[in-house]
Amino acid sequence: MRLAMLSSRIRVEEKLLLAELERRRVPFDRIDDAELTFRLDQREFPYDVVFERSISFGRTLYTLQTLESWGVRCINRAAVVATCGDKLLTSLALERANVPTPRTALAFTPDAALKAIEELGYPVVIKPVVGSWGRMVARVNDRDAAEAVLEDRATLGSWQQQIFYMQEYVDKPGRDIRAFVVGDEVICAIYRESEHWITNTARGGCASNCPAGGAVGETALRAARAVGGGILAVDLAETADGQLLVIEVNHTMEFRNSIETTGVNIPARIVDYVLDAAERSA
Amino acid sequence: MTMCPECDGELGIPEDAVQGEIIPCPDCGAELEVLSLDPATVGLAPEVQEDWGE
Numbered sequence: 001m002r003l004a005m006l007s008s009r010i011r012v013e014e015k016l017l018l019a020e021l022e023r024r025r026v027p028f029d030r031i032d033d034a035e036l037t038f039r040l041d042q043r044e045f046p047y048d049v050v051f052e053r054s055i056s057f058g059r060t061l062y063t064l065q066t067l068e069s070w071g072v073r074c075i076n077r078a079a080v081v082a083t084c085g086d087k088l089l090t091s092l093a094l095e096r097a098n099v100p101t102p103r104t105a106l107a108f109t110p111d112a113a114l115k116a117i118e119e120l121g122y123p124v125v126i127k128p129v130v131g132s133w134g135r136m137v138a139r140v141n142d143r144d145a146a147e148a149v150l151e152d153r154a155t156l157g158s159w160q161q162q163i164f165y166m167q168e169y170v171d172k173p174g175r176d177i178r179a180f181v182v183g184d185e186v187i188c189a190i191y192r193e194s195e196h197w198i199t200n201t202a203r204g205g206c207a208s209n210c211p212a213g214g215a216v217g218e219t220a221l222r223a224a225r226a227v228g229g230g231i232l233a234v235d236l237a238e239t240a241d242g243q244l245l246v247i248e249v250n251h252t253m254e255f256r257n258s259i260e261t262t263g264v265n266i267p268a269r270i271v272d273y274v275l276d277a278a279e280r281s282a
Numbered sequence: 283m284t285m286c287p288e289c290d291g292e293l294g295i296p297e298d299a300v301q302g303e304i305i306p307c308p309d310c311g312a313e314l315e316v317l318s319l320d321p322a323t324v325g326l327a328p329e330v331q332e333d334w335g336e
């Protein structure tokens with residue numbers, strides 16, 4: 001079984017995963033996606049299993065789609081990456097599986113988007129369909145703000161930013177939850193607290209342990225299954241009336257602030273899953 | 283000794299550095315990517331792209 005890790009920029013997470021693979025003396029190679037070329041007519045690739053950890057959604061998606069068409073086992077699967085990397089596809093998958101998620105609208109022009117926003121009711125969050133780390137996510141509290149953001153995106157944004165994805169704002173209690181799902185298990189979860197409504201730890205949110213059982217675990221597992229399963233980080237928000245809503249699912253999860261916080265050896269659990277999946281596919 | 287391409291300050295490459303890792307220049311704060319380890323070379327890290335993340 002020839003294993004490769006697809007990578008680009010090496011974050012703390014990739015470094016921990018590399019160290020875990022090396023600690024176990026697992027034979028593997030790192031593939032830098034910047035150096036990849038594919039001859040689509042040749043269908044040759046020197047590895048049987050690829051573990052995706054590239055920071056680029058586009059490169060990951062196209063690499064995995066190519067490799068899977070050639071029979072290479074990819075972890076996570078290309079379809080899972082495609083779903084998680086696109087907020088519209090994620091929302092559709094969650095709705096199909098009746099996983100609770102904020103009311104969401106889609107439109108393609110500023111006028112249509114404004115109508116949808118006013119139907120949802122302010123405040124509303126406008127997000128790019130592809131994007132991470134809270135980038136370009138805008139909370140609009142009234143019509144003036146909505147018009148300004150929509151016009152900016154329509155005028156200055158790429159074609160993708162003119163796909164208007166809008167969600168009702170969830171009034172969280174100063175925190176949200178990230179649950180780490182590996183296969184069929186929610187291995188741990190954290191609260192991310194922030195005075196700002198964007199709670200990503202990449203934007204300064206502070207992590208503390210969250211019990212991974214009960215409603216949190218159950219909802220996170222349902223969300224992970226809805227998008228196809230694998231190694232996933234599910235972001236959830238608590239509403240004022242005690243509901244849990246799934247905001248998004250991440251396919252190349254970051255976990256550096258969660259290992260000590262939860263006491264769970266997340267890189268080890270991920271490598272367990274990768275090696276088990278790789279062996280089963282051999 | 284490896285130098286920062288931005289400010290020419292001296293850089294200490296951590297012993298456990300891996301190729302592709304990002305290290306900050308202690309003098310100017312520039313984000314630098316470890317391009318190779320033997321010999322150790324660095325370059326300015328690429329800017330964050332629209333589709334980067336988790």
